[in-house]
Amino acid sequence: GENVEQHPSTLSVQEGDSAVIKCTYSDSASNYFPWYKQELGKRPQLIIDIRSNVGEKKDQRIAVTLNKTAKHFSLHITETQPEDSAVYFCAAVGPGSNTGNQFYFGTGTSLTVIP
Amino acid sequence: NAGVTQTPKFRVLKTGQSMTLLCAQDMNHEYMYWYRQDPGMGLRLIHYSVGEGTTAKGEVPDGYNVSRLKKQNFLLGLESAAPSQTSVYFCASSYLGQDVSGYTFGSGTRLTVV
Numbered sequence: 512g513e514n515v516e517q518h519p520s521t522l523s524v525q526e527g528d529s530a531v532i533k534c535t536y537s538d539s540a541s542n543y544f545p546w547y548k549q550e551l552g553k554r555p556q557l558i559i560d561i562r563s564n565v566g567e568k569k570d571q572r573i574a575v576t577l578n579k580t581a582k583h584f585s586l587h588i589t590e591t592q593p594e595d596s597a598v599y600f601c602a603a604v605g606p607g608s609n610t611g612n613q614f615y616f617g618t619g620t621s622l623t624v625i626p
Numbered sequence: 627n628a629g630v631t632q633t634p635k636f637r638v639l640k641t642g643q644s645m646t647l648l649c650a651q652d653m654n655h656e657y658m659y660w661y662r663q664d665p666g667m668g669l670r671l672i673h674y675s676v677g678e679g680t681t682a683k684g685e686v687p688d689g690y691n692v693s694r695l696k697k698q699n700f701l702l703g704l705e706s707a708a709p710s711q712t713s714v715y716f717c718a719s720s721y722l723g724q725d726v727s728g729y730t731f732g733s734g735t736r737l738t739v740v
Contacts, residue, residue, distance in 0.1 A: 545729070555669070556731075600669065614671075
């Protein structure tokens with residue numbers, strides 16, 4: 512099955528600086544890569560995603576890049592704000608099949624933005 | 627439209643007790659999933675279902691059973707709870723097919739087994 516590794520496990524940045532979280536995956540068949548933000552005590556919420564036919568996607572201060580050859584993808588947050596503090600999870604998803612769309616999650620990155 | 631609803635939100639069990647967690651979705655999603663979330667280990671898939679009447683094992687199925695008698699409900703059962711099952715449990719659901727961007731999580735159930 513798929514194996515997703517996420518680094519770093521914890522990250523502290525000063526407000527206004529950029530934050531980068533990286534994930535690698537093992538299954539070349541994976542074709543969808545979402546990122547989730549989980550605030551303390553709340554459910555994971557999708558913040559951005561990218562499909563395998565796209566190399567980069569941006570949404571305001573958040574961007575995701577994908578390198579299919581190297582099997583890694585990254586989350587970039589610019590101009591960080593205290594409300595960006597949360598745990599971020601990456602995931603890799605293979606093609607839909609009769610076994611379902613199984614999401615393989617990274618172990619999470621706890622981001623702290625210091626005011 | 628409530629999305630994905632989990633009950634209960636919190637529960638404390640004694641070792642050996644049994645309980646059932648309920649996940650309900652009103653989005654007509656075919657797929658439903660149960661995950662557990664432990665510190666430093668991310669989300670791990672326990673069981674999942676690709677449709678009414680079907681279930682399958684995920685990464686960490688031992689000690690759990692599931693049922694999907696109705697399309698909108700996915701039940702997770704613990705027959706004899708153990709302290710190792712202390713965790714936060716999340717249910718999720720999604721559409722059949724390639725468009726997985728509709729994957730939606732419930733709000734979670736915090737279970738403590740003492």
